[in-house]
Amino acid sequence: MSLCDAEKTFILHGVAENFRSDGRDREGYRPIEIETDIVQHAFGSARLRLANTDILVAVKIEVDTPLPERPFEGKIEFFVDCSANATPDFEGRGGETLAIELSNILASAYKSPKTFNLKKLCILKGKKCWKLYVDILILECGGNLFDAVSLAVKAALFNTKVPLIKSVNIDGDNVELDVSDNVFDCERLDVTNAPVMVTVCKIGDNCVVDPNLAEEQCSVGSIVVAISQEYFSTVTSIGIGSLHAQTLCSSLELGQKVGIRLNEALMDTLSHITSDQDFGFLK
Amino acid sequence: MPVDHKRINGPEESVPYELFARLSGLTSEKAFEQLYKAGKRSDGREFEEHRKIFLKNGAVSQAKGSAYIEMGQTKVIVSVFDPREIPNRSDYSLKGELYCEFKFAPFSCAKRRLHQQDNEEKQYSCIMKKALESAVCLHELPNFQVDIYALVMHNDGSALSAAITAAGVALVEAGVPMYDIITSVTVGIQQGVKLVDPDSLEEQMCQVQFLSEKYQDNNHGLLIISKLHTQEQLCQFYQNGYVSLEVLKSGLEVLSKTCEVIVPLVQKCLIKHITNGIKS
Numbered sequence: 001m002s003l004c005d006a007e008k009t010f011i012l013h014g015v016a017e018n019f020r021s022d023g024r025d026r027e028g029y030r031p032i033e034i035e036t037d038i039v040q041h042a043f044g045s046a047r048l049r050l051a052n053t054d055i056l057v058a059v060k061i062e063v064d065t066p067l068p069e070r071p072f073e074g075k076i077e078f079f080v081d082c083s084a085n086a087t088p089d090f091e092g093r094g095g096e097t098l099a100i101e102l103s104n105i106l107a108s109a110y111k112s113p114k115t116f117n118l119k120k121l122c123i124l125k126g127k128k129c130w131k132l133y134v135d136i137l138i139l140e141c142g143g144n145l146f147d148a149v150s151l152a153v154k155a156a157l158f159n160t161k162v163p164l165i166k167s168v169n170i171d172g173d174n175v176e177l178d179v180s181d182n183v184f185d186c187e188r189l190d191v192t193n194a195p196v197m198v199t200v201c202k203i204g205d206n207c208v209v210d211p212n213l214a215e216e217q218c219s220v221g222s223i224v225v226a227i228s229q230e231y232f233s234t235v236t237s238i239g240i241g242s243l244h245a246q247t248l249c250s251s252l253e254l255g256q257k258v259g260i261r262l263n264e265a266l267m268d269t270l271s272h273i274t275s276d277q278d279f280g281f282l283k
Numbered sequence: 284m285p286v287d288h289k290r291i292n293g294p295e296e297s298v299p300y301e302l303f304a305r306l307s308g309l310t311s312e313k314a315f316e317q318l319y320k321a322g323k324r325s326d327g328r329e330f331e332e333h334r335k336i337f338l339k340n341g342a343v344s345q346a347k348g349s350a351y352i353e354m355g356q357t358k359v360i361v362s363v364f365d366p367r368e369i370p371n372r373s374d375y376s377l378k379g380e381l382y383c384e385f386k387f388a389p390f391s392c393a394k395r396r397l398h399q400q401d402n403e404e405k406q407y408s409c410i411m412k413k414a415l416e417s418a419v420c421l422h423e424l425p426n427f428q429v430d431i432y433a434l435v436m437h438n439d440g441s442a443l444s445a446a447i448t449a450a451g452v453a454l455v456e457a458g459v460p461m462y463d464i465i466t467s468v469t470v471g472i473q474q475g476v477k478l479v480d481p482d483s484l485e486e487q488m489c490q491v492q493f494l495s496e497k498y499q500d501n502n503h504g505l506l507i508i509s510k511l512h513t514q515e516q517l518c519q520f521y522q523n524g525y526v527s528l529e530v531l532k533s534g535l536e537v538l539s540k541t542c543e544v545i546v547p548l549v550q551k552c553l554i555k556h557i558t559n560g561i562k563s
Contacts, residue, residue: 029446055343068298068302069302086285097409100402100405100409101408101409103402104402104406104409107402108406108523110504111490111493111523111524112504112523112525113491113492114492114501114525115525136529137349176518198489223520224563228525230527230528231501231502231525231527231530232522232525232526232527232528233523233524233525234521234522234523235520235522235531236410236520236522237413237517237518237519237520237521238522240413240416240417240421241417242417242511242514242517242518242519243514243516243517243520244515244516244517245515245517245535245536245539248517248520248535249532249535252531253528253530256528
């Protein structure tokens, strides 16, 4: 998408007046649609649609050996796949850099034990642990990918059911796991502290959240903040452009404020989802 | 992780022996306690004091521009090559591009690194590219790509910051048009203590959450910024861990101040480069 100067000025003035081109104020999000438990073969899944951005996340669980330097912890890994369906730019290896950036930011945001406790995923110290594979598929790309992906990941992890292990038998070096026969015997993951990401975009003299594609074009610099409770688990600047230290501070404040609200809204919505609801394109 | 099968990768499941030694020795928590009691760091520095820096340009004769930096034990070499046409591109782009490759040498860390870039290195390459893109006048290099390679020969913490600072010098030597001098500093945060330019042990210390009761403060993490000196712009900012807003803000101030300390060093190195050029 390319904009002419007049269009850019229009967006710029709109942001200065706190009335953006789609009627939102600077701290407002576009409507978000979320549904969970939509992939049969996954242990947890979620689909999120934020305006035109469509994300599908599925969590697979496998048994693995813990890293020797972290014998008490399980593992979590993020894979992002930018499907060429989303935009033709992703064709071939086009989406690779974006995919790496997204998965690195997610990994960094989930790294601290305060945000996501990997110790719960340990089965037997130094021998066996659960490994979570979080696969993120970008179906449609309508701006603000970081926020959408983090919300979808959190929803999918909320929905994830870890199989219950009845007993562990150790015979020499062999470890045998006895998984419960009942498929409904499972544990939920604790995601209350899992981070949500907010992209804060500087347009003109002001900062906005949830920029659409046109607004992303007018931005002079943007940062992504991952908020876990009121703490920052990752902050990183994205795209070309630099910020003054003061602007950075004010965008951090804005990001924190919006992130806390966003997290509350998400947790509230997730707790109200019941299993018999019937909607979405995959059901 | 794809593995390069043409090289010797060592036994499939080998583990560095230090792991077994460390379990009985000094844990991060104990190391922090010692450091906190002494009010000084293990190498005699204050908490907010940067290590001594050795910076030299022209380290690689084949490259258009290059720089070698030493910060304590951390040693990084950066080389910049001639701008060339962007490969595999059919359309003409008005702006130039940077290609950054950040690599740890296999022997640079306690654990052996593979020859192929792993995720951490890819992430560091991204951060480095982001920092340098804002410092280079990309519109002066239409349809060209500048290649920047950073190789860490010894990693003793803050390797990324060292690489970015050195890359700035290397770019100047290569004659790439730039807006400003770029400097970068890392700070580690643990229990409200800010450790400027942490070494690898301190970096590790700042990545973990202390479990014992006496440490109530949850703040821990690493902050890295790159700053354009004259314009006072932060062209790159990265934080991980778990940090509150106040700590983040005060950390930012400390980082900005420390960046100013490094600027004269970079300036001196550049002046030396020019005077040498005139003499010869």
